[in-house]
Amino acid sequence: YLDLASWGSSACRELPKTDRKCFDSLVILTSRSIWFERNRTTFEHLAKAVPEIISELEDHAVLWDMVGFSLIVPFTAALGRLLGRQLFIM
Numbered sequence: 114y115l116d117l118a119s120w121g122s123s124a125c126r127e128l129p130k131t132d133r134k135c136f137d138s139l140v141i142l143t144s145r146s147i148w149f150e151r152n153r154t155t156f157e158h159l160a161k162a163v164p165e166i167i168s169e170l171e172d173h174a175v176l177w178d179m180v181g182f183s184l185i186v187p188f189t190a191a192l193g194r195l196l197g198r199q200l201f202i203m
Contacts, residue, residue, distance in 0.1 A: 117144070134184045142177070142185075146170045 121140050125133050146166055154160045161169070171192055178189045 132187060135187045138177075138182070138184045139174075139188055142170060142173060146173070 117140075121137070125136050128136055146169060150161060150166055171194065174185050174189050174192070175194050177185045
């Protein structure tokens with residue numbers, strides 16, 4: 114039996130030190146997305162498909178980047194959605 118905290122801790126140790134904070138941020142963002150979807154399904158009787166939830170998670174990561182949360186930048190860069198502060202420079 115492996116709970117989320119144990120999995121996150123062991124998975125994080127296998128990453129290079131520079132990627133650990135990004136990983137932790139993604140665990141928080143993913144947990145948040147699951148929680149909101151659970152609430153939407155339970156209380157509003159609405160459900161999104163998994164690809165929609167993933168897309169929403171990616172959109173939130175980009176928003177976090179845009180407001181200056183730099184720990185998420187490696188993820189948004191890997192998505193090819195590195196918009197962030199560059200959007201406002203143009």
